[in-house]
Amino acid sequence: MKLKPLGDRVLVKRLEQEEVTKGGIIIPDSAKEKPMKGEVIAVGPGKLDDKGSHMKMHVEKGNLVLFNKYAGTEIKIDDDELLVMREDDILAVIEA
Template sequence: MLMGRTPGLMAGFSLAVKSIKSLAPLLDRVLVQRIKAEAKTAGGIFLPESAVKELNEAKVLAVGPGGLDKEGKRVQVSVQPGDKVLIPQYGGSPIKVGDEEYSLFRDHELLAKINE
């Protein structure tokens, strides 16, 4: 039986959970929250939303236990909660909890780890 896609499903998931902390990523998935760009200049001028670019930086909130290789051995995820990462402009699975937005990416989709 061929099942069709649910309209609007790819637009993001809205969850009825009280806290993002109750979500535990599976396999090699990484839960991140995009870091918001400053809406104020160094001189104190507030910028309109249309002038603020979305950053490709995100903070890792949770990671799965890792995927399995061809031999069935667990391959650890390359980042840990608290790490800052560079994420692609598009992709991932968007998740909305309350007013906050998060994304789930596979470990190999992350572009870089930001060392500060």
């Protein structure tokens, strides 16, 4: 299935968090927090301004992003857990 976000929404796939700390301690699934980093899978056309034109989005497909802890709505498509969130919920783009 293919999804195209509407407006200023972004489709993000969470990145997996490390299971072992630097000290070698293994963290069980029940103690892990959900990661706040992810990869942008798809981007909507942007918000409409007063003139009816789409405003340019600041993120694009393939960007690694940092987002709010409780951002977005979780959805499951083809066994992938994804988040649909507004661009405003994205805090930063992670540059390599």
